[in-house]
Amino acid sequence: MKFFIDTANLNEIREAFDLGVLDGVTTNPSLMAKEGIKGDANVRAHYKAICDIVDNNVSAEVIATDFEGMIKEGKELAKIDDKIVVKIPMIKEGIKAIKYFSSEGIRTNCTLVFSPGQAILAAKAGASYLSPFVGRLDDISQDGLEFIAQVRVIYDNYGFGTEILAASVRHTMHLIKCAEIGADVVTCPLNVITGLLNHPLTDSGLAKFLADHKKANA
Ligand code: E4P
Numbered sequence: 001m002k003f004f005i006d007t008a009n010l011n012e013i014r015e016a017f018d019l020g021v022l023d024g025v026t027t028n029p030s031l032m033a034k035e036g037i038k039g040d041a042n043v044r045a046h047y048k049a050i051c052d053i054v055d056n057n058v059s060a061e062v063i064a065t066d067f068e069g070m071i072k073e074g075k076e077l078a079k080i081d082d083k084i085v086v087k088i089p090m091i092k093e094g095i096k097a098i099k100y101f102s103s104e105g106i107r108t109n110c111t112l113v114f115s116p117g118q119a120i121l122a123a124k125a126g127a128s129y130l131s132p133f134v135g136r137l138d139d140i141s142q143d144g145l146e147f148i149a150q151v152r153v154i155y156d157n158y159g160f161g162t163e164i165l166a167a168s169v170r171h172t173m174h175l176i177k178c179a180e181i182g183a184d185v186v187t188c189p190l191n192v193i194t195g196l197l198n199h200p201l202t203d204s205g206l207a208k209f210l211a212d213h214k215k216a217n218a
Contacts, residue, residue, distance in 0.1 A: 004187035024057025051081035061087035102126025123160035133168035
């Protein structure tokens, strides 16, 4: 299972990478705006800075919503670094763009996916990654994890090569359940990754080991 961090914050990306378990980064226009990154040149420089931290898989989202615009923007993004994955929204023009990039050997991440039908279309178009949004489905009282499980079955039925990148993963149980279901990748904020470290028995056990060692060596 791959771990991607869902942020455009360079310090958080560095911290996750330093932990040694990070396989990539996903960003979106809201996350870029949150870091105050604006203007084409700054956006590109920021993506390059992210690529310089991690080994691979940096999702950079297009803003255009028409086919020609997505192709132009996606090509420019892909030129920044070989690690870039062009992130494209699940709309009609987006499916055409994914098909185009797939035939050009440019990796894509199909984003804003909320239904099995959308998941099938993205896989047939040749998306490298599919981003079903778990938390946003939960937000409207639909079962986000059940959706991941549905897509897993569909993709396995046909041997689709598209990787399921569970997105909008908000807490550690989301991540663990995605692992049980067999999502290929999860993307989540830093606190969800570091949250996996926590267990009170680890803390109390370590405190006891250290206290016993200190006593024995006093
Ligand atoms: C996916 O790539 C999105 O950036 C992200 O996971 C959305 O998460 P949110 O629903 O918590 O904003």
